[in-house]
Amino acid sequence: MRIVTIIRSAIAISVLATSTVHAESSDLNIYGFMSVGVGILDNDKVTIEGFEGEGNFKQDTIIALQVSKQVNDKTTATGQLVSRGTDDFKTEAAWAFVSYQATEDFTARMGRLRIPFFYYSEFLEVGYAYNWVRLPSDIYNIPFSSFDGVDFTQRFSIGSLDNSIQVNYGRLTDDLNIFDEDYKADLRNIAGISLNSTYGDWGFRLGGQRTEMTLDSQVDTAYVTAVQNATIAEAAYNANQTPATGANLQNAGATLADAQVEFNNSRRIDQGQTGAVLLSQQMGLDLDVENEFSLDGHTADFYNAAIMYDNGDYSFITEITAIEYESGLLVDNRAWLASVAKRIGSTTTHLTYSNSRDVLNSGDSGKLQKALKLQGEDKSVTLGLRYDYDVNTAIKVEAQYHDELEHQGEKGDHAMLYSFAVDVIF
Structure with a gap:
């Protein structure tokens, strides 16, 4: 099945409310999608997709139901409930919005919406809509998938080029999972614009977003004080080895040991x-560290571009992202993927290369990032097979080679991830 056709099938589930709905006001439409899968990683030393050596049957398992009600000729109410295996199947509202079709080409929506960051933004979790078992994490690595706000979409054509411009604004207050740890987050003033175009078998996307980030991270002042006191006590003892300075050093060391335990257990x-x-003090850097290396109200900018081609037999997509963080605690990132696919009957074979590379800041900020070992680089090669064995149902198998070229500032390892999944829409 060609990708464009797959996406059109998924639209009935994931983008229904962005289209003009021709239905009686009494119509109530219920749709759904589900994916079940298993993944096995052959090297526990590598961090990828939440998988490990034992078979994981929860990571790729998800079920969702979407309800859409045509309230009147111009207004539609839409809700989507999602349960994910990665979240112990807790149910949450991924979508909950009202859309207003002002004209045939202009739509306004308000409520809980999907993040408009990527080519596959409107169907991030609809596995049936793409060939992969899961979207490549080198690109699709934002730790949230929805936000609360508004968006406005204007559709227009220039000759054979069909376009839509979407402007969005909103906020997200939620717990975010970053580095497999939970943080209370307040993402304010999420604002952006994106342009999507199609020309025959070609598709194009260009977009940018900005948000103000606040996480509940904090400096462990007890540990900082313990390190400073131990350093002073050690210097005093080395300069004048007396019973008093020795006792002070011993007490400072015991306090530091206790503080070290708490520090090691922190996020x-x-x-x-x-x-x-601590490192900025030791290195003598000229930085306002508590400001530049905090996550309190600092901005993050996200840019995305994609080109896609699909003629029914062959298809390819290339997608590029760039993230710029104002805070030095999060390292700027550049990522891209290129994927080709060949369809023969109901079977599609695809090959994907992806790369994600952190970029250190310049000057003293970059020196401190390097000393903290914040940088990393990954590359992946994925070979997969998709078989649409019946209506609205697909079986997928994949083998992914993942290489951590650099992980937390050190040379990483590599692993193979083997995956199997079944995707359905209904």
Whole structure:
């Protein structure tokens, strides 16, 4: 099945409310999608997709139901409930919005919406809409998938080029999972614009977003004080070895040992923020560390571009993202993927290469990021097979080679991830 056809089938589930709905006001439409899968990683030393050596049957399992009600000729109410295996199948509202079709080409929506960041934004979790078992994480690595706000979409054509421009604004207050740890987040002023175009078998996308980030990370002041006191006590003892300075050093060491235990059990971003304060002092850097290496109201910019081609037999997509963080605690990132696919009957074979590379800041900020070992680089090669064995149902198998070229500032390892999944829409 060609990708464009797959996407059109998925539209009935994921983008129904963005289209003009021709139905009686009494119509109530219920749709759904489901994916079940298993993944096995052959090297526990590698971090990828939440998988490990044992078979994981929850990571790729998800079920969702979408309800859409045509309230009147211009207004539609839409809700989508999602349960994910990665979240112990807790149910949440991924979509909950009202759309207003002002004209045939202009739509306004308000409520809980999908993040408009990627080519596959409107159907991030509809596995049936793409060939992969899961979207490549080198590109699709934002730790949230919805936000609360508004968007406005204007559709227009220039000759044979069909276009839509979408402007969005909103906020998200939620717990975010970053580095497999939970943080209370307040993402304010999420604002952006995206352009999507189609020309025959070609598709294009260009977009950008900005948000103000606040996480509940904090400096471990007890650990900072313990390190400073131990350093002073050690210097005093080395300069004048007396019973008094020895006792002070012993007491400072015991306090530091206790503080070290608490520090080791703290979250990674908390550790990074604490380490930034200490290392900047040791390195004598000219930085306002508590401001530059915090996550309190600092902005993040996200840029995305994609080109796609699909003639029914062959298809390819290339997608590029760039993330720029104002805070030094999160390293700027550049990522891209290129994927080709060949369809023969009901079977599609695809090959994908993806790369994600962190980019350190310049000057003292970059020196501190390097000392904190915040940088990394990954590449992946994925070979997969999709078989649409019946209506609205697909079986997928994949083998992914993942290489951590650099992980937390050190040379990483590599692994193979083997995956199997079944995707349905109904």
